[in-house]
Amino acid sequence: MKLIRLVTLCCSALLIAGGAVAQEKGKKGKGQKKGPAALAIPNVEKKDIICFALYTVNDEVLKLTAQLYPVPEGDTKTVRLEIEKDGKWVEVAKTEVIEKGWTAPFRVENWDDTQTQKYRVLHGEEASYEGTIRRNPIDKDEIVVAGFTGNSINAKHGGDLSRQDLIDNVNKVDADVLFFSGDQVYDHHRHYAAWLKFGRDFGEIIKDRPTLCLPDDHDAGQPNLWGESGKISTLSGAADGGYSQPGEYVQEVERAQTSHMPDPVDPHTIGQGIGVWFTNLNWGNIDFAILEDRKFKTGPAGRVPKQGPRPDHILNPDYDPASVDVEGAILLGDRQLKFIDEWAQDWTDADMKVALSATIFCGGAHIHGAANGRLHADMDSNGWPQTGRNNALRGLRKGFAFHYAGDQHLATIFQQGIDEYGDAIYSFCVPSIANLYLRWWEPLEAGPNREPGAPEYTGDHLDGFANKVTNFAAANPEKNPAGNILNTRAAGFGIVRFNTKTRDIEMECWPRNVDVTDPEAKQYPGWPMTISQFDNYNPRSWGKLGELTFDVEDPVVQLIDADTDEILYTVRASGKSFTPGAPKGKTFIVKAGKDAPETTVSEAAKVGSEPQTVTLK
Amino acid sequence: MTLPKPDQLLLLILRLGGFGCFAGWAWVLFYWEGPYGVLLWQDSIYALAEKIGISWDEFVGSGAQDGLVQKWHSRIGWLYLICAILTLTVRNNSRIQMAGLIGGSGLLVLLSYAKYLSANQQLPMFVEHGGQMLIPVILVLALRFGVRHRATVVTAMVAFVMIFAGHGAYALGYPSPTPANFLGMTSIILRVDAEMARFILRVAGIMDMLVCVGLFFRPLRRGAALYAAVWGFLTAVARPVAGMSLGLNYWGADQYLHEVVLRAPHFMIPLYLLFLWRKADEPDSLTAPVPISSGNTDPQTCRL
Structure with a gap:
């Protein structure tokens, strides 16, 4: 009987699946557009040829990239940038549009970031696109960063629905920075068309504030991305490493999405002539490290060793996690680790540090796909390779960096652990704008050390690679999503408020189509959550050195292991006193300074040592 | 009745083509993952499962344990393995085995349909699997009616056209741009940049279309079949040639070799036609009725 039912089911599957897919493909009208139609490049009038513009300002350098529709043959390729001074428009730069992708990148040095300035991008006689370059908000106590990921436009799960709620909410919270962590584009062949659509959808908020876009796998035109320094990938699924699309395609993607970001700190190109864009942005006294967690992986x-039905999936829960941590496997790579090490020590004009990357440094989901597809571990996550993951976290915690990411289609808060639970940074993975692919954080056993009353999935866990993680929240979608669009699929966005005075970090996780200023509006369960900047490196096993009292506000303090000379951490203290945390039973050199740790405060500090008054003036 | 040697060779080619196809897919289903997921991971299928009394957990598993979907996904591999064996054991009087192979063809149609759906309903994806879908049918026809029977040859020609029209369409960038892995393989093997790889693939796409046409012109058909056999083999081996490396576990063989094996019909069907037409100008080998088996009651032979 069971067999008959099964056979009936299988036969029906063929018909229904075909019908369902065909129905999706044919869905049109009634406000819904299928992906390909939405990606048609409109024929615009000459006055509208500039679609949108993105910018950042860092270290008195303005970088702005105007994105144009195709410029007709015979029309000028010159694009100008003007700013308004004393009521008059003044040209500050001009550039030639790059035909492959129709981008016009501007770079303006000696930019005065103490003033808000109106700008306009001009093309020919008619086209003009206006926006505002904000002043650097160094006097603001709270810097608001709105975070997004997974911009699917597929109608099947609500990707075709308006983004107006996101636009309205960004304007209501007046976000200082926009962070798009990846998958701004899902079309694997037509990045340009999809990027224009992204600009039409988000240009209204992008044009007036610094925006950071990290191209991820789908942006590069493939389902997953292990970049392997620019190798060519030929395997279906790309798990052999490298890029599926030709290098010129990837270069065009990166030019569109990242050419407005601060100059790369180490600009050597990789294979196929693909560039790099890992760098930092200092804005509002927040120092953002912009990481490329895919490019070198x-x-x-x-x-x-094969552990599942795909080279990147591990299904066998009894496998030996150490067996996949193979020698030579890279995550961030030496160039980025060096950058992180230097960045973590440099507190010039910085009160807090934030790491931005595509995804989080652990396996942050157990169930993948449309139903109960339990996967023990996914090598697309930054939980693998474990050694690379630990190296990245060791670097980031030295600067008490908070980690802001996306990619997972599942919003979570984790505190990462390396040698013990909770000995590394916090990460907030934001939900997808529209959720193409469902995932759930659903450990089989309840986590120890949970907050009182917290769900069983929170607390201390080992991820599929035996990495130590502590979960605080997970916006799991419904198991069989009702309506199957947006919020039942746990779509949404994140807001993080960095308070540079209190050093608090407040994480908010909002569903779609709510008004975040409405007191009745509810976030996903587990949010909001507030941590201190100093929680990002505060292992449970540590004790405290004696309190240091300074004669200057917010000095930079550095701890060095007296035996190994290894820097344990560098951080800007809050106020005139600071009590450094440190491992028990070890001796430390403590250095401090107004903006850099130039003065040795103690050469033999230990947990429990006496308080000390320090003169730095 | 014993077949003439040339006909034994033709039958062997068809057997090997079928065996490779089924064995390759069995390898995929046992070792990796079949493409059937797109048919099963559908909300409407869950709803149907519940309607006929299969619970949610039974169907998709509890999370900790596999459900019917996961279990049957790998069990299907056994059916392919059985079909692979049948391609070697089937004889002209073993109707059950022939029926098994026709069933295997049905499995391959289902598989190709699943690949077509997961490829966003791109027609060339389904069409290019024509050789794989039809190889068991060609083998059965060859056994039942003869390797030179019109039905056998026509079916082989249809399969040939499907393979190379599908390939050619992709290489020419229809309906979407040329698949990136085609460009990647070409760039790696021939050490050319993407622009040159695109040009080479366009030429190859045009050639694919031309051999489909050439098949129907008597003076051209042997050349077309020869080109297709060589090109079909080269495109199949391109995957391991581009991807395998001494630095990988098993040199990467487990990642790529099955891609050659399951594409056996892509070069075996043209090879069959090439050998069939090898002595096309010798009247006694082509035009004379050759009863090849006790099952061959139809005296009609191929005059195509």
Whole structure:
């Protein structure tokens, strides 16, 4: 009987699946557009040829990239940038539009970031696009960063619905920075058309504030990305490492999404002439490290023992996690680790540090796909390779960095652990704008050390690679989503408020189509959550050195292991006193300074040592 | 009755083509993952499962344990393995085995349909699997009616056209741009940049279309079949050639070799036609009725 039912089901599957897919493909009208139609490049009038513009200002350099529709043959390729001074428009730069992708990148040095300035981008006689370059908000106590990921436009799960709620909410909270963590574009062949649509959808908020876009796998035209320094990938699924699309395609993607970001700190190109964009942005006294967690990463296919039906998936819960942590497997790579090490020590004009990357440094989901597809571990996550993951976290915690990311289609808050639970940074993974692919954080066993009353999935866990993680929240979608669009699929966005005075970090996780200023509006369960900047490196096993009292506000303090000379951390203290945390039973050199740790305060500090008054003036 | 040697060779080619196809897919289903997911992971399928009394947990698993979907996904591999064996054991009087192979063809149609759906309903994806879908049918026809029977040859020609029209369409960038992995493989193997790889693939796409046409012109058909056999083999081996490396576990063989094996019909069907037409100008081998088996009651032979 069971067999008959099964056979009936299988036969029906063929018909229904075909019908369902065909129905999706044919869905048109009634306000819904299927993806391909939405990606048609409109024929615009000459006055509308500039679609949108993105910018950042860092270290007195303005970088702005105007995105144009195709410029007709015979029309000028010159694009001008003007700013308004004393009621008059003054040209500050001009550039030639790059035909592959129709981008016009501007770079203006000696930019006065103490003033808000209106700008306009001009093309020919008719086209003009206006926006505002904000002043650097160094006097603001709270810097608001709105975070987004996964901009699917597929109608099947609500990707075709208006983004107006996101636009309205960004304007209501007056976000200082926009962070798009990846998958701004899902079309694997037509990045340009999809990027124009992204600009039409978000240009209204992007044009007036610094915006950071991190191109991820789908942006680069493939389902997953292990970049392997620019290798060519030929395996379906790309787990062999490298880029599926030709280098010129990837270069065009990166030019569109990242050419407005601060100059890369180490600009050497990788394979196929693909550039790099890892760098930092200092805005409002927040120092953002912009990381490329895909570009150098090793592909797992053929390098790790097979553990599941795909080279990057591990299904066997009894496998030996150490067996996949193979020698030579790279996550961020030496160039980025060096950058992180230097960035974590440099507190010039910085009160807090934030790391931005595509995804989080752990396996942050158990169930993948449309139903109960339990996956023990996913090598697309930054939980693998474990050594690379630990190296990245060791670097980031030295600067008490908070980690802001996306990609997972599942909003979570984790505190990462390396040697013990909770000995590294916090991460907030934001939900997708529209959720293409469902995931759930659903450990089989309840986590120890949970907050009182917290769900069983929170607390201390080992992820699928035996990485130590402590979960605080997960916006799991419904198991069988009712309506199957947006919020039942746990779509939404994140807001993080960085208070540079109190050093608090407040994480908010909002569903779609709510008014975040409405007191009745509810966030996903587990949010909001507030941590201190100093929680990002505060292992449970540590004790405290004696309190340091300074004669200057907010000095920079550095701890060095007296035996190994290894820098344990560098951080800007809050106020005139600071009590450094440190491992028990070890001796430390403590250095401090107004903006850099130039003065040795103690050469033999230990947990429990006496308070000390320090003169730095 | 014993077949003439040339006909034994033709039958062997068809057997090997079928065996490779089924064995390759069995390999995929046992070792990796079949493409059937797109048919099963649908809300409407869950609803149907519940309607006929299969619970949610039974169907998709509890999370900790596999459900019917996961279990049957790998069990289907056994059916392919059985079909692979049948391609070697089937004889002209074993109707059950022939029926099994026709069933296997049905499985391959289902599989190709699943790939077509997951490829966003791109027609060339389904069409290019024509050789794989039809190889068991061609083998059965060859056994039942003869390797030179019109039905066998026509079906082989249809399969040939499907393979190379599908390939050619993709290489020419229809309906979407040329698949990136085609460009990647070309760039790696021939050490050319993407622009040159695109040009080479366009030429190859045009050639694919031309051999489909050439198949129907008597003076051209042997050349077309020869080109297709070589090109079909080269495109199949391109995957391991581009992807395998000494630095990988098993040199990456487990990642790529099955891609060659399951594409056996892509070069075996043209090879069959090439050998069939090898002595096309010798009247006694082509035009004379050759009863090849006890099952061959139809005296009609191929005059195509």
